[in-house]
Amino acid sequence: MLVAILLVTLLGFVAIAVDVGLIYSERAQLQNGADASAIALAQTCARDAKSNACLTPSTMAGSLANQNALDGSSNVSSIQLNATAGTVTVTTGAKEAGGIADSVSLFFARAMGIPTKEVRAQSSAVWGGPIKGPTAFPLAFSICQVQNMVDGGSQVLQNKDSKSANPGCTLPSGGTVPGGFGWLAQAPGECGASIDLSIDKGGSDPTNTKTGNSAPPNCDDTLNAWANGITAGRKAIVLLPVFDKVTGTGAGAVYHLQAFAAFNVVGWKFSGQDNTTPLSFRNTAPKGSGSTATATCTGDCRGIIGEFVTYVSLADGYKLGPVGPYRATIARLTL
Incomplete structure (x- = not known):
């Protein structure tokens, strides 16, 4: 009985060690993708606000977000771009085949009733004349x-x-x-x-x-x-x-x-x-x-x-x- 009681605690620690590490790794990848997308869109729109990449930013943002994911797959949740004001904000989220959008599947935490965790990252960039x-x-x-x-x-x-x-x-x-x-x-x-x-x-x-x-x-x-x-x-x-x-x-x-x-x-x-x-x-x-x-x-x-x-x-x-x-x-x- 004592082992059974302690097993719940041990699973909790394992969940922290493994699942939380997974969450932090995923968020770091998403942040890199959001940063790369935001600054690339800012550079592109600064050069030519009427370019295709600036008018339809999702293609560039999606490509850069995927390139910064270890599994090559990320979700661009939203892009808020204002070429007139010179601002862009990119929000990225986790992506798994057949999974819930912007969420990662957990392993040990599932045994505690927490099967998934929403993971997102956001980055903003600006451009203008010095x-x-x-x-x-x-x-x-x-x-x-x-x-x-x-x-x-x-x-x-x-x-x-x-x-x-x-x-x-x-x-x-x-x-x-x-x-x-x-x-x-x-x-x-x-x-x-x-x-x-x-x-x-x-x-x-x-x-x-x-x-x-x-x-x-x-x-x-x-x-x-x-x-x-x-x-x-x-x-x-x-x-x-x-x-x-x-x-x-x-x-x-x-x-x-x-x-x-x-x-x-x-x-x-x-x-x-x-x-x-x-x-x-x-x-x-x-x-x-x-x-x-x-x-x-x-x-x-x-x-x-x-x-x-x-x-x-x-x-x-x-x-x-x-x-x-x-x-x-x-x-x-x-x-």
Whole structure:
């Protein structure tokens, strides 16, 4: 009789050791699937909210949920996606052949009258345009330089103050001061700068900008990392702020920063820093023109060579707002 009484207790402990472990394992797999689905949908919709994957998200979510299950089978219970607000929430549940939806079958707990346990996981992600955060390189470019970015192709962002270089630009003096792009105040001891578009960072303190042809201090490691990556076949994509208004001249110029743009760097030339050899890009010649001219920066040219791209970053440390006009977006998990 004593053994019979203790057997119930022993079965309870076995249920805890085996069945609870099963539940935790299943929930971890479901959480991985929910996380993968949420962030993938956020990236997809950030690139193109009208894409098939964004309009019918269940296919992508189901595939990723299954790939993260040890038995290759999960149930996507619900997907709440709002492309306008830039939010998505994915709920996954356990799935067994012939079993109850979102539930796993238990073994020892069945003897105690608990045959199944509902197991679900949920993950949310958001996407939007960065309005506050770091830029890895302390440069701001005129809106005139990005007006033709939709056409793609490589170009040189250089330090020229010329309307002829930016035909059709309505900003004063072609939208730049001598220097062409604005060096921004760096974070202490770092190459990059801290940007806050929501309060017009750089719009009130002239010391936040300067001119010059040389690369700023503390940036050798950043430029060397770009060079090594390009040589190895990797992309060097940096989020650069774009200004749409400028007042003042020289080191006293004040830029009104409008948005971030993603620029795929393939080469650069500053005084004391020349890395234009990796170039194999074509320029922005019209499609079908047959042009094979290469974007170059030679002679007295100083600038960065590459192309503006549609880019969804997973970087941390950014405050998000509406998606900006230059296709640079941040996506991240929130749960």
